[in-house]
Amino acid sequence: MSQPDFDKGGGLLPAIVQDAQTAKVLMMGYMNEEAYETTKESGLVTFYSRTKERLWTKGETSGNFLVVESLTLDCDQDTLLIKATPKGPICHTGTDTCFAESNADSIHFLAFLQQLIEGRKIADADTSYIASLFAKGTNKIAQKVGEEAVELVIEAKSENDELFLNEAADLMFHYMILLSNRGYGIKDVVKVLKQRHE
Numbered sequence: 001m002s003q004p005d006f007d008k009g010g011g012l013l014p015a016i017v018q019d020a021q022t023a024k025v026l027m028m029g030y031m032n033e034e035a036y037e038t039t040k041e042s043g044l045v046t047f048y049s050r051t052k053e054r055l056w057t058k059g060e061t062s063g064n065f066l067v068v069e070s071l072t073l074d075c076d077q078d079t080l081l082i083k084a085t086p087k088g089p090i091c092h093t094g095t096d097t098c099f100a101e102s103n104a105d106s107i108h109f110l111a112f113l114q115q116l117i118e119g120r121k122i123a124d125a126d127t128s129y130i131a132s133l134f135a136k137g138t139n140k141i142a143q144k145v146g147e148e149a150v151e152l153v154i155e156a157k158s159e160n161d162e163l164f165l166n167e168a169a170d171l172m173f174h175y176m177i178l179l180s181n182r183g184y185g186i187k188d189v190v191k192v193l194k195q196r197h198e
Helices: 033-042 106-120 129-136 138-156 161-181 186-197
Strands: 013-019 025-031 046-049 054-057 066-073 080-086
Touching: 025 033, 025 046, 025 080, 033 046, 033 054, 033 066, 106 129, 106 161, 106 186, 129 138, 129 161, 138 161, 161 186
Parallel strands: 013 080
Antiparallel strands: 013 025, 046 054, 066 080
């Protein structure tokens, strides 16, 4: 990553914090060079407080830290985008975000889950269920998807919503593993659906 241009903003750059899983914008603060370096080294989002005139790690009082997943500069090197995992409500008012929005957009979790599945391809098959499926190959993964599909159909005929939703989650999870095994992801399926819609 290029180095931020702190001179443009008189030593301070705006830093937009986005939830790494939901893609919701959580808050915006300012960083000077010291705050930027501290954020990179500690893995916790640290701002420069203009009112307190000192570094301020988000969550230092409340415990609601922002754990850094990635740091990205914009095209002019004068604004930071930080993707982070929040450890509790972000705003001092107790809301999920500083914009009073709910941070429960669960659809984006599928992208996070896809990344997790990709990362497990190289994990130890003895300690990771996902890695153990990859190690067994396409036939075993496809068989597992078939089993989960049958279980979902059975539960669809029952009156137990909890079991039905759990089986739906199992099918989705194993289906995503099968996609990954074939070199694809959910976004590739969405692309096909969008083309059909057009």
